[in-house]
Amino acid sequence: MSTPSSLQHLIDSLRVLPGVGPKSASRMAYHLLQRDQTGADSLAHAIMTALATLKHCQLCNTFTESDICEICADENRTHEQLCVVEMPTDLLMVEQTLAYHGLYFVLMGRLSPLDGIGPKDIAFSRLLERASDGIVKEVILSTNFTVEGEATAHYLAEMLRARGLTVSRIARGLPVGGELEHADPSTLAQALVERRTLAG
Amino acid sequence: MSTPSSLQHLIDSLRVLPGVGPKSASRMAYHLLQRDQTGADSLAHAIMTALATLKHCQLCNTFTESDICEICADENRTHEQLCVVEMPTDLLMVEQTLAYHGLYFVLMGRLSPLDGIGPKDIAFSRLLERASDGIVKEVILSTNFTVEGEATAHYLAEMLRARGLTVSRIARGLPVGGELEHADPSTLAQALVERRTLAG
Numbered sequence: 001m002s003t004p005s006s007l008q009h010l011i012d013s014l015r016v017l018p019g020v021g022p023k024s025a026s027r028m029a030y031h032l033l034q035r036d037q038t039g040a041d042s043l044a045h046a047i048m049t050a051l052a053t054l055k056h057c058q059l060c061n062t063f064t065e066s067d068i069c070e071i072c073a074d075e076n077r078t079h080e081q082l083c084v085v086e087m088p089t090d091l092l093m094v095e096q097t098l099a100y101h102g103l104y105f106v107l108m109g110r111l112s113p114l115d116g117i118g119p120k121d122i123a124f125s126r127l128l129e130r131a132s133d134g135i136v137k138e139v140i141l142s143t144n145f146t147v148e149g150e151a152t153a154h155y156l157a158e159m160l161r162a163r164g165l166t167v168s169r170i171a172r173g174l175p176v177g178g179e180l181e182h183a184d185p186s187t188l189a190q191a192l193v194e195r196r197t198l199a200g
Numbered sequence: 201m202s203t204p205s206s207l208q209h210l211i212d213s214l215r216v217l218p219g220v221g222p223k224s225a226s227r228m229a230y231h232l233l234q235r236d237q238t239g240a241d242s243l244a245h246a247i248m249t250a251l252a253t254l255k256h257c258q259l260c261n262t263f264t265e266s267d268i269c270e271i272c273a274d275e276n277r278t279h280e281q282l283c284v285v286e287m288p289t290d291l292l293m294v295e296q297t298l299a300y301h302g303l304y305f306v307l308m309g310r311l312s313p314l315d316g317i318g319p320k321d322i323a324f325s326r327l328l329e330r331a332s333d334g335i336v337k338e339v340i341l342s343t344n345f346t347v348e349g350e351a352t353a354h355y356l357a358e359m360l361r362a363r364g365l366t367v368s369r370i371a372r373g374l375p376v377g378g379e380l381e382h383a384d385p386s387t388l389a390q391a392l393v394e395r396r397t398l399a400g
Contacts, residue, residue, distance in 0.1 A: 002270075003263075003288070003292070004253075004254060004263055004264055004265045005265070006246075006249050006250045006253045006254055006265060007250060007254055007263050009246050009249065009250070010246045010247060010249075010250040012246075013239070013242050013243040013245075013246035013247075014217075014243065014246075016232070016236050016239030016240065016242070016243055017214075017217075017228045017231070017232070017243075018227060018228060018231045019224065019227075019228075024219065026289060027218060027219075028217045028218060029250070030287060030288065030289075030308075031217070031218045032216070032217070032247065032250075033250060033251070033254060033263065034308050034309065035309075036216050037251060039213070039216030040216065040247050040250075040251055041247070041248075041251060042213050042216070043213040043214065043216055043217075043244075043247060044243075044244040044245075044247040044248045044251075045213075045244075046206075046209050046210045046212075046213035046214075047210060047213075047232065047240050047241070047243060047244040048241075048244045049206050049209065049210075050206045050207060050209070050210040050229070050232075050233060050240075051233070051237060051240055051241060051244075053204075053206045054204060054206055054207055054233060063203075063204055063207050063233060064204055065204045065205070065206060070202075087230060088203070088230065089226060089230075092203070108230075108234050109234065109235075
């Protein structure tokens with residue numbers, strides 16, 4: 001007795017999803033076939049539609065259905081600032097602050113040598129080209145404060161400064177409403193190092 | 201700025217998978233689109249092929265590509281014993297023991313009132329019909345020893361005994377190679393209750 005080939009193929013195919021091992025893949029396959037065939041069908045179609053319609057914005061590299069995304073096409077935004085983020089979700093988080101009115105560039109990843117992701121796998125050359133358009137003055141590096149995000153920011157800062165651009169990094173420190181008693185030591189240390197002089 | 205509709209639809213569709221919440225769905229969608237478009241395409245096709253080709257074995261209810269599965273079609277197996285399991289993976293586990301030569305019935309689930317799964321959502325009536333074919337003498341209930349699996353076994357035992365069939369349940373006890381020191385108290389208690397008289 002063996003698993004029917006189309007079932008085995010479905011289980012194997014589900015493993016392309018990040019974080020899905022053999023046990024979860026098999027659980028997912030049985031769930032789709034036994035409990036939610038409508039959902040399974042709609043998932044298959046959603047994947048095909050997304051693959052067919054989504055492309056990268058020619059300016060900021062985020063996913064869009066047109067050539068230029070809504071934000072890049074917005075004439076009312078500051079075209080002199082470029083906020084560099086790792087993923088489209090990070091862009092949405094920055095937008096939610098309502099505190100930024102410039103443009104974006106989405107790397108679609110981060111440097112991560114351990115996962116085999118080097119500068120060529122991320123849109124670095126497109127970012128350099130985009131930032132050298134003569135209009136952009138400041139690049140705000142907003143990659144995550146993880147080891148990979150920090151490495152990516154350092155690497156980019158060097159290359160962007162060499163092109164005469166102002167490069168900044170979003171601040172580290174205590175969260176709004178944060179208490180010193182509950183801060184972790186590294187964050188508190190960083191908050192001390194990055195302290196701001198207050199005008200008297 | 202909003203997420204493009206085909207991307208949002210993909211994220212929503214991925215949530216049909218068990219254990220996938222909004223954050224994982226979004227991570228999966230970006231992974232498929234950014235890192236593995238080939239895998240995504242093959243996943244969509246695997247789902248469609250599986251939906252189109254897989255059906256339930258007319259005898260044992262497991263997934264198969266033909267009308268009757270390999271096991272049920274095997275003339276060399278004992279047709280008088282029916283081993284009832286929850287899922288096709290459980291059937292494969294029993295097969296791996298090489299200790300069982302009868303036939304199977306796969307419930308494709310378990311009673312789980314909290315999840316809204318009642319007797320009608322599981323192939324109970326098909327099992328009763330299958331077990332009443334006049335050839336089957338013994339039904340071995342091999343549902344899991346979870347609360348739901350136990351409830352399912354109790355429910356089935358009553359209905360099957362009413363039809364004059366011998367009903368048995370796989371044994372609970374210490375694992376092979378198990379030490380009393382490391383057994384959990386409930387398993388040890390059950391091993392005492394279900395002790396076997398040894399021939400002198």
